[in-house]
Amino acid sequence: MSDLLVADFQKRFQGVPPIHAELSLPCNSFGITVLFGPSGCGKSTVLRCLAGLERPESGRILFADQPWLDTQRGICLRPQQRDIGFCFQQDALFPHLNVRKNVGFGVTSSMPERREVVDRALEQFALADVGDRLPHQLSGGQQQRVALARALVRRPRLLLLDEPLSALDANLRDRLRPALRRMLAGFGIPVVMVTHDRVEAMSLADEIVVMRGGRIEQRGSVDEVFTRPRDRTVAQIVGIETIETGVIRELANGIATVEVHGVCLQAVSPRESTRMVHVCIKGEDVTLQRGRDGSGESAGAVSSRNRLSGTVTAVTPEGPLVRVALDCGIRLTSLVTRPACEELALQVGDPVTAWIKASAIHLIPLPDSSVD
Numbered sequence: 001m002s003d004l005l006v007a008d009f010q011k012r013f014q015g016v017p018p019i020h021a022e023l024s025l026p027c028n029s030f031g032i033t034v035l036f037g038p039s040g041c042g043k044s045t046v047l048r049c050l051a052g053l054e055r056p057e058s059g060r061i062l063f064a065d066q067p068w069l070d071t072q073r074g075i076c077l078r079p080q081q082r083d084i085g086f087c088f089q090q091d092a093l094f095p096h097l098n099v100r101k102n103v104g105f106g107v108t109s110s111m112p113e114r115r116e117v118v119d120r121a122l123e124q125f126a127l128a129d130v131g132d133r134l135p136h137q138l139s140g141g142q143q144q145r146v147a148l149a150r151a152l153v154r155r156p157r158l159l160l161l162d163e164p165l166s167a168l169d170a171n172l173r174d175r176l177r178p179a180l181r182r183m184l185a186g187f188g189i190p191v192v193m194v195t196h197d198r199v200e201a202m203s204l205a206d207e208i209v210v211m212r213g214g215r216i217e218q219r220g221s222v223d224e225v226f227t228r229p230r231d232r233t234v235a236q237i238v239g240i241e242t243i244e245t246g247v248i249r250e251l252a253n254g255i256a257t258v259e260v261h262g263v264c265l266q267a268v269s270p271r272e273s274t275r276m277v278h279v280c281i282k283g284e285d286v287t288l289q290r291g292r293d294g295s296g297e298s299a300g301a302v303s304s305r306n307r308l309s310g311t312v313t314a315v316t317p318e319g320p321l322v323r324v325a326l327d328c329g330i331r332l333t334s335l336v337t338r339p340a341c342e343e344l345a346l347q348v349g350d351p352v353t354a355w356i357k358a359s360a361i362h363l364i365p366l367p368d369s370s371v372d
């Protein structure tokens with residue numbers, strides 16, 4: 001018997017490109033697959049088709065060999081026949097039912113151990129102390145946990161989550177994220193989750209599926225997708241801060257010297273033989289030092305191949321990080337922690353040295369017809 005969920009289907013809506021999903025993931029163990037991409041790319045539609053809330057025009061969904069959808073054979077199981085738990089943005093809690101009753105709502109009365117099951121779920125989601133409260137007496141994080149507990153209490157075989165943390169404020173989201181992964185892991189079932197939040201995708205996913213315009217552009221581990229995007233489109237979708245076009249001037253000992261706007265960078269050579277490349281540099285890989293001489297003793301400085309002198313052009317706080325824009329002959333962005341930024345006392349116009357390891361610069365080959 002297969003232990004995979006295999007989906008390959010197309011869903012059409014008038015006026016938008018067809019939404020085509022091609023997925024395969026283990027169905028008997030815990031793992032979070034994140035559908036990631038810009039608004040309107042089709043993430044929620046894929047989730048709703050998996051849930052059985054939308055009916056694709058063509059294709060198949062097999063869960064451990066059981067057909068949930070097979071348009072050629074006229075099969076399309078109803079949501080309740082698929083044995084899934086879902087938690088969608090619009091699913092509100094029942095306002096007149098307390099936490100215990102909300103959680104227990106999904107448990108059929110034929111389940112003899114009903115009370116026990118609900119008690120265990122309240123325990124697992126740290127809700128035991130608020131079991132008698134009504135939803136409006138709960139914090140946002142508690143409400144979110146009740147919704148999750150309700151989705152999981154019937155022991156579904158698959159959990160579908162649509163933007164599970166989006167209704168929460170940034171602080172609470174930061175605190176709940178690691179807990180969410182821990183709690184979900186305890187259930188040992190696969191999770192397919194939609195988000196357009198990069199931090200959420202990076203911190204929760206085992207596998208990322210990047211979508212755009214109804215199509216899957218790339219899928220892989222967090223590291224593969226966020227560090228080595230397949231092409232410029234994926235690099236843009238995953239929010240890589242610096243994407244420039246460059247020309248490889250030299251290849252030696254596995255290191256490529258790439259020229260970008262007259263500035264030479266050293267990067268690990270691409271596998272393909274090419275001259276033109278997109279040069280991708282993530283903000284967290286750009287280390288900063290005050291002043292232009294770069295003579296400090298920081299660890300980044302010792303092992304980094306690229307040392308660029310420049311000037312700070314903008315300093316923008318972003319939650320626990322600060323986004324520092326630089327002009328180093330090429331435009332760069334560095335993401336530094338708030339304490340690090342305070343220590344460096346960076347202000348617009350300040351001279352800085354930026355350090356980047358060769359291994360942190362990802363080169364995406366371009367067709368050589370674009371050589372000048």
Ligand SMILES: Nc1ncnc2c1ncn2[C@@H]1O[C@H](COP(=O)(O)OP(=O)(O)OP(=O)(O)O)[C@@H](O)[C@H]1O
Nearest residue numbers: 013014016037038039040041042043044045046196
């Ligand atoms: N019931 C529907 N009828 C017509 N068009 C729809 C319907 N549902 C979705 N669409 C369209 O299909 C496209 C994909 O929508 P979907 O909600 O799947 O995107 P999404 O990636 O989840 O977006 P968001 O992140 O904004 O929620 C959009 O262009 C949307 O307008």
